[in-house]
Amino acid sequence: MSSENGSVDGGAEGAQPEQLALIRESVRNAKVPRAKPRTWRGAALAKELPVARVLVDKGVLHLDRYFDYAVPEELDADAQPGVRVRVRFGAGRGRVREGRREGGGLIDGFLVERLAESDYSGPLAALAQVVSSEPVLSEELLGLARAVADRYAGSLADVLQLAVPPRSARAEQRPSPEPLPPPAAPEAGSWGRYERGGAFLESLASGGAPRAVWNALPGPEWSEELARAVAATLASGRGALVVVPDGRAVARVDAALTSVLGEGRHAVLTADAGPEKRYREWLAVRRGAVRAVVGTRAAMFAPVRDLGLVALWDDGDDSHSEPHAPQPHAREVLLLRAAQDKCGFLLGSWSCTVEAAQLVESGWARPLVASREQVRAVAPLVRTVGDQDLARDEAARAARLPTLAWQAVREGLRHGPVLVQVPRRGYVPRMACANCREPARCRHCAGPLEGQESAAALRCGWCGREEGSWHCPECGGFRLRAQVVGARRTAEELGRAFPAVPVRTSGREHVLDTVPGAPALVVSTPGAEPVAEGGYAAALLLDGWAMLGRPDLRAGEDALRRWIAAAALVRAQEAGGTVVVVAEPTLRPVQALVRWDPVGHAVRELGERAELGFPPVSRMAAVSGAGEALAEFLAAAELPEEAELLGPVPLPVTGAAGPRRVGAPPVGERWERVLVRVPPGRGAALAAALKAAQASRMARGGGSAGEGAVWVRIDPPDIG
DNA sequence: AGCACGCCGACT
DNA sequence: GTCGGCGTGCTC
Numbered sequence: 001m002s003s004e005n006g007s008v009d010g011g012a013e014g015a016q017p018e019q020l021a022l023i024r025e026s027v028r029n030a031k032v033p034r035a036k037p038r039t040w041r042g043a044a045l046a047k048e049l050p051v052a053r054v055l056v057d058k059g060v061l062h063l064d065r066y067f068d069y070a071v072p073e074e075l076d077a078d079a080q081p082g083v084r085v086r087v088r089f090g091a092g093r094g095r096v097r098e099g100r101r102e103g104g105g106l107i108d109g110f111l112v113e114r115l116a117e118s119d120y121s122g123p124l125a126a127l128a129q130v131v132s133s134e135p136v137l138s139e140e141l142l143g144l145a146r147a148v149a150d151r152y153a154g155s156l157a158d159v160l161q162l163a164v165p166p167r168s169a170r171a172e173q174r175p176s177p178e179p180l181p182p183p184a185a186p187e188a189g190s191w192g193r194y195e196r197g198g199a200f201l202e203s204l205a206s207g208g209a210p211r212a213v214w215n216a217l218p219g220p221e222w223s224e225e226l227a228r229a230v231a232a233t234l235a236s237g238r239g240a241l242v243v244v245p246d247g248r249a250v251a252r253v254d255a256a257l258t259s260v261l262g263e264g265r266h267a268v269l270t271a272d273a274g275p276e277k278r279y280r281e282w283l284a285v286r287r288g289a290v291r292a293v294v295g296t297r298a299a300m301f302a303p304v305r306d307l308g309l310v311a312l313w314d315d316g317d318d319s320h321s322e323p324h325a326p327q328p329h330a331r332e333v334l335l336l337r338a339a340q341d342k343c344g345f346l347l348g349s350w351s352c353t354v355e356a357a358q359l360v361e362s363g364w365a366r367p368l369v370a371s372r373e374q375v376r377a378v379a380p381l382v383r384t385v386g387d388q389d390l391a392r393d394e395a396a397r398a399a400r401l402p403t404l405a406w407q408a409v410r411e412g413l414r415h416g417p418v419l420v421q422v423p424r425r426g427y428v429p430r431m432a433c434a435n436c437r438e439p440a441r442c443r444h445c446a447g448p449l450e451g452q453e454s455a456a457a458l459r460c461g462w463c464g465r466e467e468g469s470w471h472c473p474e475c476g477g478f479r480l481r482a483q484v485v486g487a488r489r490t491a492e493e494l495g496r497a498f499p500a501v502p503v504r505t506s507g508r509e510h511v512l513d514t515v516p517g518a519p520a521l522v523v524s525t526p527g528a529e530p531v532a533e534g535g536y537a538a539a540l541l542l543d544g545w546a547m548l549g550r551p552d553l554r555a556g557e558d559a560l561r562r563w564i565a566a567a568a569l570v571r572a573q574e575a576g577g578t579v580v581v582v583a584e585p586t587l588r589p590v591q592a593l594v595r596w597d598p599v600g601h602a603v604r605e606l607g608e609r610a611e612l613g614f615p616p617v618s619r620m621a622a623v624s625g626a627g628e629a630l631a632e633f634l635a636a637a638e639l640p641e642e643a644e645l646l647g648p649v650p651l652p653v654t655g656a657a658g659p660r661r662v663g664a665p666p667v668g669e670r671w672e673r674v675l676v677r678v679p680p681g682r683g684a685a686l687a688a689a690l691k692a693a694q695a696s697r698m699a700r701g702g703g704s705a706g707e708g709a710v711w712v713r714i715d716p717p718d719i720g
Numbered sequence: 721a722g723c724a725c726g727c728c729g730a731c732t
Numbered sequence: 733g734t735c736g737g738c739g740t741g742c743t744c
Contacts, residue, residue: 054744058721067744090722090743105722120744 043126046076049114052127056089056109057157064149064156067109068118070126079127082135084167085111086128110137110160134172136164136286140341141303147336150684152714153621153691154326162324163301171280176289180265185235186228190221194370197225204232204309204344211338213356214348214368215599217378218568220531222348223249226311227256229346230292234265238308238343239291243300243330245317246527247272248513253294253313261292269295269302297322300333309344310334316353316554316561317527321717329715331355350568350598351561354554354609355616357602369599379596380539380570380577383408384585405540408580409494412538413501413519415576419532419539420494420523421566424508431458435477440470459649494521506530526562535571537578544583544590553614553719560589560601567593619683620719621690624651624673625710633710637693640678640685648672675719687714 053066069087071079079085086106106128118124137160145159152159185205191197194214203210216222226242233240244250250270257266267281267290284290286303293302297320312320312334320330331347338345345365347356359365385404412418431440431449440449440458444465449458458467458480471478495503503521506512512530515522519537522530541563548559563581571577583590592601610617623630630648651671678686690712697710 051744056743058743065744069744087744118744122744124744 044073045126046071046073046079048076049116051115051118051124052079052085052111053113053115054085054087054109054127055112055156055160056087056107057160058089058107066112068115068120068124070124071114072126075127075130078130078133079111079114080133080135081111081113081139082137083111083133084131084136085109086131088125088128110142110164112137112142132167132169132172134283136167136303138286138303141301143340144301144333144337147340148328148333149326150691151332151336151687152326152328153687153694153712154328158325159328162298162322162328165279165282165298166275168276168279171276171283174280176284176287177264179289179291182237183231183234183261183265186231186260189224189228191225191228193217193374194368196366196368200346200368201228201232204229205235207236207238207308209308209338209342209344211345211359211365212347212368213352213360213365214346215352215370216348216350217370217374218350218380218564218570218596219378219535220252222313222350223252223256224260226253226313226346226348227260229309229311230257230266230294231260233308233344234261234291236308238306239304240293240309240311241299241302241304241307241334241337242292242294242311242313243297243320243334244294244313245319246296248511249313250294250296251513257292257294264290266290266292266294267302269293269299271296271298297330300328300330300337307337307341307343309346310337311346311348314349314351314561314565315347315356316349316351316557318717327713332715335359349561351557351564352598352602353561354557354602354605357599357606358616361603361606367599375596377574378572380567380579381573382567382579382581382594382596384590384594385580385582386584386586405542405580405582406497408538408578409498409521409540412536412578413498413521414537415519416517416534416537416571417515417520417522417532419529419536419566419569420521421529421539421541421562422523422525423542424525431480433472433475433477434479434481436472436475438472438474440467440472440480442467494523504530524566526565529566529569531569535575535577536569537571537576539566539570539579541566541579541581541583544581544587548583548587548589553609556587556589557602557605559583560592560598563589563593564596564598613677613679615715615719618677618679619686619714620678620716621676621686622673622713622716622719623676623690623710624671624713625708626669627672629708629710630672630674632708633693633697634674636696637689639676639689640682642679642682643686643689644677645674646677647674675716683714690714 050071052069052071054069056067067087067089085108087109088105089107090105108131111127111130141163145156145163148154149156149159186201188198188201191201194200196212200210200212216225230240230242242253244253247270250268254266254268267285269278269281269285271278273281282302285293285305288305291305293299293304295302312331315331322328322330334345337343347359347365349356360367383404409418409420432438433440442449442465449467449470458470459465470480498521501519501521503523504512504515506522506524506528508525508528511528512522512524515530515532517533522532522536524530544559548555552558567579570579581590581593585591585594588604589601592598606617609615623633625633627648634645649672651673676686676690694710694712697708
């Protein structure tokens with residue numbers, strides 16, 4: 001592998017004046033288009049396809065253009081499509097120093113294509129180096145990255161940074177294992193509990209590409225069911241990819257894959273394996289040595305060969321949302337992948353997101369569900385404690401624990417562990433009718449109203465309009481209440497209430513994986529619930545108000561998802577499993593929990609979103625920046641005709657203290673945000689327009705930081 | 721972002 | 733004449 005030394009660029013130290021003159025002349029001649037590449041010093045080039053089209057890995061600045069370079073003869077063999085290269089880039093027309101032309105610094109890139117000629121009308125610089133001959137960027141992966149970049153108005157280079165892990169020479173040197181022949185198709189196993197479960201597996205095993213939204217039955221079987229879907233795909237001679245929200249879920253699916261497939265047939269891709277190990281696993285997948293992958297969100301780009309199935313577990317979990325630009329969501333990436341590779345698609349969850357419901361409603365995917373009898377046979381009994389009960393129960397109110405809840409815990413503890421779910425801190429309050437709890441919404445755009453308890457100072461969180469005379473459209477009430485509840489002392493209080501029972505906590509810092517089947521109080525925040533051996537005897541879901549009171553379109557769906565995630569760890573009703581949720585029984589998510597009907601809940605939400613023009617039925621983008629820059633950007637952007645602008649509204653000023661959230665303005669700067677909404681089918685046009693506007697602003701020196709910065713976010717997660 | 725090119729005012 | 737101000741535009 002040669003570097004610039006001895007290649008076209010380098011070599012002669014101290015060139016003669018005549019050579020300098022020659023170089024200047026070739027600059028003047030450069031205006032004429034040339035069929036064949038010419039380099040600065042005319043060194044030997046590859047005889048066939050002497051032009052390399054390169055994607056320069058430089059964030060957002062060059063904006064998705066390729067640059068052509070000449071391929072020196074000695075790099076000919078290594079300079080294949082997909083390899084990492086280093087090239088000189090930048091610095092005007094290049095300056096000549098000590099006889100050597102130095103066009104800016106060396107930067108990394110990917111060789112995308114070899115060509116016979118370039119359409120660039122100037123002399124080409126030569127590739128400086130082929131970093132390694134490993135073709136890491138396949139045509140397929142490039143196509144996916146391009147689609148993701150377009151979908152999210154981002155740059156290809158940004159997406160590739162997410163899709164291709166950093167190189168480790170040692171990992172590359174090591175040979176990958178020999179690929180194993182396809183396994184036999186698996187038995188249907190517990191897939192038989194679903195009406196079309198067996199047919200789904202058979203379709204995968206016979207080379208089909210079924211697409212399903214799978215509402216999983218509560219209990220621990222889901223990971224083995226995923227493993228069987230993978231095994232069926234492998235049996236057809238194709239590869240499979242499973243993306244799950246966190247390390248614990250990876251471990252479960254990993255174990256299930258090992259038990260269904262045996263050793264050596266699958267790779268685990270997670271961020272917390274070191275960079276070398278991670279790259280080694282990734283390479284084994286790319287090289288086709290391993291045909292099945294399970295991992296967390298970064299694995300959504302795993303270069304699985306001949307993909308037959310992409311599967312995603314629990315798409316409502318927000319860790320599926322990539323925090324790095326352009327912030328793609330694993331569900332959307334896998335949707336793009338399924339479309340591009342024409343492979344099977346499986347979106348599974350105990351709960352159901354509105355997006356998942358939309359996939360079924362649009363006919364793109366089929367529902368994979370169990371019968372009501374099946375659900376009733378495995379789900380626990382769910383009971384509610386609302387404000388009415390609390391009010392009647394003064395003593396319980398003081399203890400923050402109503403009688404029914406108290407009884408359920410005490411009874412549960414006689415038979416096994418009891419789970420107590422408490423919300424995390426830090427939920428932002430939003431306003432709701434003090435009488436009927438209907439969220440207060442803007443009458444113009446239906447955005448969430450924010451403000452103080454006095455109805456006088458209400459303002460819409462989306463369009464910024466003031467609301468001077470709010471009254472509740474449901475019950476006619478005019479008093480508001482901020483929906484925020486604190487709940488931290490619960491664990492201590494419970495511990496004191498049941499002094500004979502051990503109390504274990506699982507939360508952000510210490511997440512327990514499993515707990516034994518012996519009686520214990522297990523206090524956990526949402527998402528950190530340990531699995532109990534033999535299932536929990538009971539679960540207590542506290543402070544539903546805090547979960548439902550977030551200023552987020554997903555508050556209901558999210559609360560239901562978290563409740564169901566906890567309740568799914570509880571024994572079946574027949575085995576005495578009981579769940580008590582402390583929340584108003586008339587609320588839709590609460591009713592959906594009682595009936596164990598997350599799909600019905602999502603379908604109703606979807607209908608409402610369509611009516612109100614909310615995502616995912618319409619698509620939204622958030623554009624934020626300092627007032628003037630934002631206005632300028634929007635004026636210059638050629639948005640689709642149907643685009644509707646909501647706002648601007650001021651963004652909260654970020655303080656120096658506290659966690660910096662992704663997407664928050666720079667510390668201390670006053671920023672505003674505008675939401676852009678387009679009807680169904682115009683999402684691509686919106687993304688393209690925003691991308692183009694961003695590109696032209698960059699070209700004019702807008703810069704990505706400081707004064708003129710404007711941030712664009714497709715599918716903003718926190719739109720009230 | 722860098723960095724070079726280019727088109728106007730005070731200097732050896 | 734030419735050195736150098738920073739305003740504009742390109743990077744194969």
